[in-house]
Amino acid sequence: MDGFLKRTAADLLQRGIDLKNIQVILPNRRAGLFFTKYLGQLITHPTYMPKVITIEDFFYDIAGKRPADKLTLIYELYKVFKSLSGSEETFDRFYFWGEMILRDFNDLDQFMVNPEKLFINLKEQKILESDWSFLSTTQIELIQAFWASFESRDRFHQEKFLKFWDVLFPLYNQFNSSLKTLGLAYGGSIYREVAEGLEKAESSEMGNIFVGFNAFTGAEEKLIKHYVENHGAEVFWDIDRYYLDALNQEAGMFFRDYRKDKILGPTFPETTPSRIEDNKRKVQTYAVPLKINQANMVGAILEAIPDIEQNWEETVVILPDEQLLFPVLNLLPDKVSKVNVTMGYPVKHTPVFTFLEAVVDLQRYIRVVNEEVMFYHKPVKELLSTVYLYDAAPEFSKNLIEDFARTNTLYISTSTLEAGGPLFAKVFQQMTTDNLMDNMLGLIQMLAAPLEENSMERTYLYQCFKQMNRLKGIVEKEIKEEVNIAFLLRIFRQVFGEIKLPFKGEPLEGLQLMGVLESRNLDFKRVIICNMNEGSFPPSSSMNSMIPFNLRKAFGMPMQEQNDAIYAYTFYRLLHEAEDVHLLYTTAGTQGQVSEKSRYIHQLQIEMNREGIQKEDSITHIPVSLTATRAISIEKDSTILSHLMRYTKPTSGDRKPVSFSPSALNVWLDCRLKFYLNYIAGIEVPEEVQEEVDPAIFGNLVHRSLENLYMGFIARKKRKVVEESDIEGLKDFVYPAVMKAIEQQYFLEDKGSQKLTGQLVIARDVLQKYLQGVLIKDKESAPFEIISLEAGRKYKAYLPINTEEGIVDVALGGIIDRVDRIGETVRLIDYKSGLDNKNFKSIESLFDRDDSDRNKAAMQTFFYGLLYEANFPDNTHLLKPALFNLREIFKEDFNPYLQEVIGYRQKVEVTDYSVYRNDYVSQLKKTLEEIFDKDQAFDQTTDIKKCQYCPYANICSR
Secondary structure, eight states, X not given: XXXXXXXXXXXXXXXXOOGGGEEEEESSHHHHHHHHHHHHHHOOSOOOOOEEEEHHHHHHHHHTOOOOOHHHHHHHHHHHHHHHHOOOOOHHHHHHHHHHHHHHHHHHHHTTOOHHHHHSOGGGSOSSOGGGTTSOHHHHHHHHHHHHHHHTSOHHHHHHHHHHHHHHHHHHHHHHHHHHHHTOOOHHHHHHHHXXXXXXXXXXXXXXXEESOOOOOHHHHHHHHHHHHHHOOEEEOOOOHHHHSOTTOGGGHHHHHHHHSXXXXXXXXXXXXXXXXXXXXXXXXXXXXXXXXXXXXXXXHHHTSOGGGOOGGGEEEEOSSGGGHHHHHHTOOTTOOOEEEESEEEGGGSHHHHHHHHHHHHGGGEEEETTEEEEEHHHHHHHHTSHHHHXXXXXXXXXXXXXXXXXXXXXXXXXXXXXXXXXXHHHSSOOOTTTHHHXXXXXXXXXXXXXXXXXXXXXXHHHHHHHHHHHHHHHHHTOGGGOOHHHHHHHHHHHHTTOEEEOOSOTXXXXXXXXXXXXXXXXXXXXEEOOOBTBBTTBOSOOOOSSOHHHHHHTTOOOHHHHHXXXXXXXXXXXXXXXXXXXXXXXXXXXXXXXOBOHHHHHHHHHOOSTTBOSSOEEOOOOOOOSOOOOOEEOOOHHHHHHHGGGBOOSSSSOOOOOBOHHHHHHHHHOHHHHIIIIISOOOOOOXXXXXXXXXXXXXXXXXXXXXXXXXXXXXXXXXXXXXXXXXXXXXXXXXXXXXXXXXXXXOSSTTTOOOOTHHHHHHHHHHHHHHHHHHHHHHHOSEEEEEETTTXXXXXXEEXXXXXXXXXXXXXXXOSEXXXXXXXXXXXXXXXXXXXXXXXXXXXXXXXTOTTOOHHHHHHHHHHHHHHHHOTTOXXXXXXXXXXXXXXXXXXXXXXXXXXXXXXXXXXXXOTHHHHHHHHHHHHHHHHHHHOTTSOEEOOSOGGGGTTOTTHHHHTO
């Protein structure tokens, strides 16, 4: 292609000058590589090449120094700030502000702003006296407007701002003095030093040619003018009439100013090129639903390029958002054989950063019990799921993650984790502030050891190792006394969040993938730009600065307006030579905001009235089904019917039947499909570690605690009769019973020595209160004989039902929380930690799935009557179902017994199960016969409310 850089190279060669004495200065290194390439292609005989450098290197070469790394600079700034302000802020808290202040200092130096004038407190003196003559009337008005608005603020904010503002000028001076003493500098200070010393600088025999610049900083403008005026330097402008002559085009803002300048003006060409309007090109715009869909669209556009036109070096994909890089790389068509990536990729988006951050974060959740280091389950599980640990020991990691859920483990010991191998031992160790850095460096080396030399993962790790070494040097030499694990984690996130991975490769071959600003001066035949959304291209209007907008504008410091102009120019210059342009933007916004296409697309479609520019966007549709979710209904086939026979009494052989529990029958009555998924298909709900004491876990703790209390009594007294006098003694065993229940629930490893934290402390105290309440009620009922407790036995029974295959005996089973006898009455007690109702309308209502008030707890308690009679056929005592609702146990009118509601609010207490037996058994048989009815499908409930907390709701799309 005959692009700008190639034409510039041809121009130099046609002059016949000695290139050995020429220095070509460009905005960035990428442009320099392409310029050298074109020069090499055009040279027809052996000759010396010119020196090709960036404007940054030009400044640094003149000064004989280069800037220190940012981490070191911010720390030096922090030390000076502390000494001036007396602030007690730690370095990790200061880092964000330090980065902003350093950026502001860099701007004011690069734009040659007088810091004393900028940071002076104008509130305390007559505004703008004679020494402000260097400012224009507009600038003075801006400064006056700022301080006028400042006066209107409340006193607290005024004093807070002035206290900080007054320290900025001495901070600037002392910071620069400190850097000078240390032999350090930042980019802006080097620029200012060079610009201010130009008159005294020794002249060079090199001829300087400045190529492809758009927006100069103040220091750059002064330097270039100096070389143009005093040393005959040349400037090659990459411009177009479309945006240069139109005053409303922001892309030409800087050029219009330079063209008026008495020194730079003559360097502009007599005739301005008109490539944007004159050249034939095709511009297509695509509206894509989601950001990730752009990667698919890029692949489709590249796939459609005819083989005869596949000169990939002339095709560029511009990615304003770095996160699209890997999706685009993964979806490139096979025919793209070579790719060159010209952009930095943030390390914070890589698995390496996530892993190292988790290792540091792990240290915050350590407990030491009996000199054994214990790690909290959440960060451990996250680390075990990373590619590094999982690949090192797949089976070990998988089994450990499963064990967490199975045993409900909250903390796991170092010795258990070390069994995974050397890498596990390196990760899961207690790190102190003294050895954390060294351990992290060792871990990075261990991760890098098995990787190939030039692999991407190894490059990530190298960048992390380099930055960790710098951080280690600062921490150990300077701020050791301030360091703790929380500090190291915060500073790790701050520092490593800024690292970008520079890709290495052959820049002159293959499809070009680059960021927006990397495309400066480069021309391509085919241009594909992603993320053409307002806020992305150009970037959003936020500019973090300690210097208020009016003051930045008054002193000529960069603002968003200039930033927008730079991006506008970068966009339009890509159109200079392009023949085929594809612009992609997304329609789906983030955080509830509408995603708007870029102003540049609007400008092209509205302002450029010519063929080839698509006026309407091509909308990419992702197929979405809007049809209602079909109802799920599973018919009973022979396999299912055979499976149901597992719940019946075997006629021969030694098969042990599975029993229907009252919970299973309640599930059938709630939703037949849920019954199928759980009890027929056997789809288990994934287990998770439950550290929050949710209602289900609290209920388990209630049952375990009461069981422990009375099982302990029976074991100690060697009797099952509880006298009134025993109750006081039982109160002393409430705390041990509760603690044992918590240990059983959470599989605590070092029983008896664990210190409870958080919700478990509250749960422990509430459980003790409830158990005390149960003892109060039991004292009123004493003496009573404990017949069985939850752990004592599982009651079983068979109930004959009619099926098409004849009469079968269905197995029933259940665990009764407590069975005791008071006089001639046997109580069947079910403990409840919720708000279960004891009232029911009729036995029939207990099985009515359409009754929204169906009493499941009553249905379950009557079920226990059937089981008890089957296990004690000779029983002559009355059977009395009871619900011990613990939330109501302290009420004076507490009554644990079921109440049948007859007529209008008339209630009859259930004192004898036998009165209701026949009706209950009849309804239960009907329900069981429905389960075994081959014509009754497993269908969904019509009551959507029941689906709200159903674990299978996703399967049903409810």
